[in-house]
Every structure is written in structure tokens, then in C-alpha cells.
Amino acid sequence: MNFWIVLALLFAAWLGLVYHFWRREQGPKQPYDERQEQARGVAYKYGFLTLAVCVFLFDTVMTLFPWIGTEVGGYLCLDLGVTVFTVTAIRRDAYLRLYERPGKVAALLALGGLGGLGCGVFDLRKAGLLVDGTLNVSAALVAVSVSVLLTLTVFLHKHFSDRREDEEA
Amino acid sequence: MKNLRLKSARAALDMSQQQLADAVGVSRQTINAIEKGDYNPTIKLCIAICRALGKTLDELFWE
Structure with missing residues (x-):
């Protein structure tokens, strides 16, 4: 192995140790409260079940729609599972950590969604929708970006309804 | 079943849901x-809420 790679790995390990001991000094911090932990458990369950159903149906769908391609199909399955988890967590007020600011999360979702969508569409226009008879991998990027933007929509809707509720309370 | 005693105890101290949530270390949505x-x-959270509002468990959570 290259000397510099070993040095970089050792440095990364040292940084990791420093961070670990620094966090221990800070004391235990609960990122989510008990209700949120419970709700996230339900969200993980739904996300996992969605993924399991997708895997179960994968073969049938690939037989019926071979132009999707196994790579894009796999990414779409993962995307669906993660989206179900995220949307469930948002709807149950278990997505944001206790002291996390919604603006930062919304900005990251918007950036990720729009950035991915832009890159995906650009690549699809350049390389085409189909490559060797199956969907271009960028189609998966477009689908994932659309999911992220859908998640953002759900997040913003929840955030504004919560604010109205907050004012009434 | 709604916990109106908790709501009125909180209102008596002129506390918002967010303020109570911050006092006990949970989210506002959990208090809501x-x-x-x-x-x-959980009993741990019930005790924390009682301490924050200066009430007993019976006064806020017993039916």
C-alpha cells in the first residue's frame, strides 16, 4: 500500500478518535425524544416493508418491463423505501432532531432535489433516455430527485400546519 | 383521551407548549x-412534566 494512503488513513483514524472523545466529554445528547423514537421505529418498519415488497416484485416487474434495467430498478426500489420512511417520519413529527432548524433541512432538501434533477436532466438530454435498450442511470437520478422534492413538499406543508397549530396553542 | 388538566396547568403558569417542551427536553409536538x-x-416524562409545572402525578395524569 502507498505510504501516503496509509498516512491519510492513520490521520483519519486519529481524527475519528479525537472526535469520539470530544463527544464523550459533551455528555449524552438525545437527538430525538421518546415519542419521536417510537414514531421513527414505525417509519423504519414501513420503509423496510416497502423495500421488501419491491424486492419481492422485482423479478416480475423486470420481466414485464425489461427496459427499466436491473440497475435503475434497484435504485428505484431503494428510493421508494427511503421515501416512505422519510414521509412517514415527517408526518409523525419525527424527522427533525430536537434542536434542528427546519430552514436548514428544507434548504438541503431543495438543494439536493433541484441539483440532482438538473444534473439528471442534463445527462439524459446529452446521452439519451435509453442506453443499450435499458433506461439511462440518470433516469434513476431524476426519479430520486423528484422523490426528494416530494419529501420537501410534505416537509413544508407539515411545517406550516405546525406553525398554525403553535400560534393557536 | 385528552389531558385537559395538563393543558390548564400549563395555561395557569402562562406557558406555551414550546416553553414546556423546552423545560422537559422534548419537542412541542410531543407536548401537543x-x-x-x-x-x-413514559413515567420519566410524566415526572419531568410534573416538576416543570409544580404539580403531582395524580393531579396531572391520574384518571
Whole structure:
């Protein structure tokens, strides 16, 4: 192995140790409260079940729609599972950590969604929708970006309804 | 079942849900869910809420 790679790995390990001991000094911090932990458990369950159903149906769908391609199909399955988890967590007020600011999360979702969508569409226009008879991998990027933007929509809707509720309370 | 005693105890101290949530270390939505009867808190959280509002467990959570 290259000397510099070993040095970089050792440095990364040292940084990791420093961070670990620094966090221990800070004391235990609960990122989510008990209700949120419970709700996230339900969200993980739904996300996992969605993924399991997708895997179960994968073969049938690939037989019926071979132009999707196994790579894009796999990414779409993962995307669906993660989206179900995220949307469930948002709807149950278990997505944001206790002291996390919604603006930062919304900005990251918007950036990720729009950035991915832009890159995906650009690549699809350049390389085409189909490559060797199956969907271009960028189609998966477009689908994932659309999911992220859908998640953002759900997040913003929840955030504004919560604010109205907050004012009434 | 709605917990109106919790809501009125909080209102008596002129505390918002957010302020109570910050005092006990949970989210505002959790306090809202407890007041609406959508969530049953653990005994640990019940005790923390009682301490924050200066009430006993019986006064806030016994039926």
C-alpha cells in the first residue's frame, strides 16, 4: 500500500478518535425524544416493508418491463423505501432532531432535489433516455430527485400546519 | 383521551407548549400529542412534566 494512503488513513483514524472523545466529554445528547423514537421505529418498519415488497416484485416487474434495467430498478426500489420512511417520519413529527432548524433541512432538501434533477436532466438530454435498450442511470437520478422534492413538499406543508397549530396553542 | 388538566396547568403558569417542551427536553409536538391524548408518555416524562409545572402525578395524569 502507498505510504501516503496509509498516512491519510492513520490521520483519519486519529481524527475519528479525537472526535469520539470530544463527544464523550459533551455528555449524552438525545437527538430525538421518546415519542419521536417510537414514531421513527414505525417509519423504519414501513420503509423496510416497502423495500421488501419491491424486492419481492422485482423479478416480475423486470420481466414485464425489461427496459427499466436491473440497475435503475434497484435504485428505484431503494428510493421508494427511503421515501416512505422519510414521509412517514415527517408526518409523525419525527424527522427533525430536537434542536434542528427546519430552514436548514428544507434548504438541503431543495438543494439536493433541484441539483440532482438538473444534473439528471442534463445527462439524459446529452446521452439519451435509453442506453443499450435499458433506461439511462440518470433516469434513476431524476426519479430520486423528484422523490426528494416530494419529501420537501410534505416537509413544508407539515411545517406550516405546525406553525398554525403553535400560534393557536 | 385528552389531558385537559395538563393543558390548564400549563395555561395557569402562562406557558406555551414550546416553553414546556423546552423545560422537559422534548419537542412541542410531543407536548401537543400528550394534551390531545394521542400519546401516552413514559413515567420519566410524566415526572419531568410534573416538576416543570409544580404539580403531582395524580393531579396531572391520574384518571
